[in-house]
Amino acid sequence: MSVPSDLSLRSATAPTGVGLGLRGSFIAEVDAGAADGRVPFFEISPENHMHRGGAGPARLARIRERFPVLTHGLSMSIGGLEPLDSDYFATLREFLAPFGEHWHSDHLCFCGVDGKQLHDLLPVPFTSASARRLAARVREAADRLERPMAVENISYYLPLGVPSVDEPEFIAELLERADCGLVLDVNNVFVNATNHGFDARAWLARIPLARVVQLHIAGHEFWDDVEQTLIIDTHGAPVRTEVDELLAWVIERTGPLPVLLERDNNIPALPELLAERDRLQAVYDRALARRELAAGGQP
Amino acid sequence: MxxxxxxxxxxxxxxxxxxxxxxxxxxxxxxxxxxxxxxxxxxxxxxxxxxxxxxxxxxxxxxxxxxxxxxxxxxxxxxxxxxxxxxxxxxxxxxxxxxxxxxxxxxxxxxxxxxxxxxxxxxxxxxxxxxxxxxxxxxxVHDSVAGGEAASGLPLALDRPVQLDGSVRLRRYAFAVHRNDDPPTREPTALLAYRDRDSLRMRLLELTPRAAALCSHLFAGACLQTALTDTCTDCGEVMSDEFLAAMASFLADLGDRGVLLGAADSCPPG
Known part of the structure; x- marks a missing residue:
């Protein structure tokens, strides 16, 4: 499989190490310098900042001057049935302009139908037809945004119809057809493996890791604390050690990448979040050291 | 599939x-x-x-x-x-x-x-x-993309509309919900909300009926003269010296707050 040259270029200039999702609950602290020297990059969801005035734009510009900022969208609805939203794309393209030439990413999901926005990451069918359709939309998105696109594997809690391929095959076909990058969410892999009963490492072994431009990592919670039959990707808890291990497994094989610690619910105080970032950075660093050793180099 | x-x-x-x-x-x-x-x-x-x-x-x-x-x-x-x-x-x-x-x-x-x-x-x-x-x-108000615009540089003129900061909103309520009384008092209320240029936080002005009427007309793009005349009509007042002085004071206050940015540089049609 060929590695798209533009993605290789972006990866070479992209930040590496464990970064944080920039959230409203602590953005003022980051602006004031509380994360200086502690975080290699931040990631934002443009939808939280687009069409928004007040203190936000200047604050984000100041943060952008001090940190690399990657962008990860929520509302593109790559799996949606309607044409891509022209107003949304025009605004997004303009918004992304100051963020350098990094890829922009969004999720392999649909967000609504018939103009209704459900504001969640909803599953798409795992079929070749679906992979072709979504790949065409990803290519269109990249054209509209005039920058490379990457897509993220989501947590899904049911198969939306009879799959003709499994998820790794679906993702691989889509990546190849769209010629795009993958934001590999290892917590989503763990959640899906647990809920659907497959082996997470075997799943990862079938993913074209050369397409991975970034990792996401997060915590999850049980839907029902009593029955504990379904875990949900809530981004509302610390990252579990099983997910650490998947992160390390990938990094040992890919080498340095930006890894995003996502926290969207039950967000702790920034020092606690930075401490978790430090812990994950140690996991990441150890994985890179093992990679160096395996390559015969010095750790 | x-x-x-x-x-x-x-x-x-x-x-x-x-x-x-x-x-x-x-x-x-x-x-x-x-x-x-x-x-x-x-x-x-x-x-x-x-x-x-x-x-x-x-x-x-x-x-x-x-x-x-x-x-x-x-x-x-x-x-x-x-x-x-x-x-x-x-x-x-x-x-x-x-x-x-x-x-x-x-x-x-x-x-x-x-x-x-x-x-x-x-x-x-x-x-x-x-x-x-x-x-x-x-x-x-806080998220308004508009707001913080520069002053027009034109003095207020009776035959021109005014230019306002883009974050300004006029709200009319039947209850004084802004006072945080529980339950709120039933009281016709007019509020002018705007984003403060320094703190970037919302500020509220509780308006008198005549100030609220004047704001309504000015927000609708009326020339200052027309807005003042229509405000008198709305409030059943004559355009007395006291009325004009009160409105001048109100407009000056809006200017000091960065809400009123001078005369608009274009006149309404007709």
Whole structure:
């Protein structure tokens, strides 16, 4: 499989190490310098900042001057049935302009139908037809945004119809057809493996890791604390050690990448979040050291 | 799976998130529900095996939307109560659902849909719509893309409209919901809200009836002369020295606050 040259270029200039999702609950602290020297990059969801005035734009510009900022969208609805939203794309393209030439990413999901926005990451069918359709939309998105696109594997809690391929095959076909990058969410892999009963490492072994431009990592919670039959990707808890291990497994094989610690619910105080970032950075660093050793180099 | 078949599955899934009777129908007879939505028989079978997860999705979607509404409208939601909010959101999803791609717009969309219903509902406090509107005002002013514009550089002139800061909003309520009294006093209230240029926070001015009337006309683009004349008419006043002095003082205050930016550089048509 060929590695798209533009993605290789972006990866070479992209930040590496464990970064944080920039959230409203602590953005003022980051602006004031509380994360200086502690975080290699931040990631934002443009939808939280687009069409928004007040203190936000200047604050984000100041943060952008001090940190690399990657962008990860929520509302593109790559799996949606309607044409891509022209107003949304025009605004997004303009918004992304100051963020350098990094890829922009969004999720392999649909967000609504018939103009209704459900504001969640909803599953798409795992079929070749679906992979072709979504790949065409990803290519269109990249054209509209005039920058490379990457897509993220989501947590899904049911198969939306009879799959003709499994998820790794679906993702691989889509990546190849769209010629795009993958934001590999290892917590989503763990959640899906647990809920659907497959082996997470075997799943990862079938993913074209050369397409991975970034990792996401997060915590999850049980839907029902009593029955504990379904875990949900809530981004509302610390990252579990099983997910650490998947992160390390990938990094040992890919080498340095930006890894995003996502926290969207039950967000702790920034020092606690930075401490978790430090812990994950140690996991990441150890994985890179093992990679160096395996390559015969010095750790 | 053809694209038509895939589309049917996606559309049925979305319907299950929105239709008010979906949970009961999913629990009672999911295959029939899916068949009525055009889902292929083989897809019905696999989805039926995941009935509980489909209900989980619906609960997650609704919970997330209720969460953002509760975040932006905390006092309103406290009055509504959880059961009523559940019913309201369910009806909102069935009749309209969010349309904006911006999650933060959900509370405003919800309120725009709910307000006409709530006004007619005797079981709800009469001040609820005013309260909800006021709770959203802070976000609207703070997030306004417009605002902070430079002064026009033109002195106020009777034959010209005025230029205002883009963040300014005029609100009229039947209750003084801005005072945080519980319950709010029934009292006709006019507020001018704007984003302070230094703190970038919302500031409120409680307006007299004549100041509110003048703002209404100026916001509508009237020339200053016309706005003053129409304000007198609205308030049943004559254009006395006292009236003019009071309005001049009010406009000067707006200027000091960075709300009034001088005369507009264009006259209204005609």
């Amino acid at each position: 053809t694209e038509d078949r895939e589309g049917a599955a996606i559309a049925a899934f979305a319907a299950a998130m929105c239709e008010p009777d979906a949970p009961a129908r999913i629990r009672d007879d999911l295959p029939t529900y899916l068949a009525e939505h055009g889902v292929d028989p083989a897809d019905r079978e696999i989805l039926t095996r995941h009935r509980d997860q489909l209900l989980v999705y619906r609960a997650m979607v609704h919970s997330r939307l209720r969460g953002v509404i509760s975040e932006y409208l905390p006092r309103t939601v406290a009055i509504l109560g959880k059961p009523r909010l559940h019913r309201e959101l369910s009806a909102f999803m069935a009749e309209q659902a969010p349309r904006s791609v911006y999650f933060r717009c959900v509370p405003g969309e919800f309120l725009a849909w709910a307000a006409p219903r709530w006004r007619l509902d005797d079981a709800l406090p009469a001040h609820l719509v005013d309260l909800a509107s006021h709770e959203l005002l802070d976000q609207e």
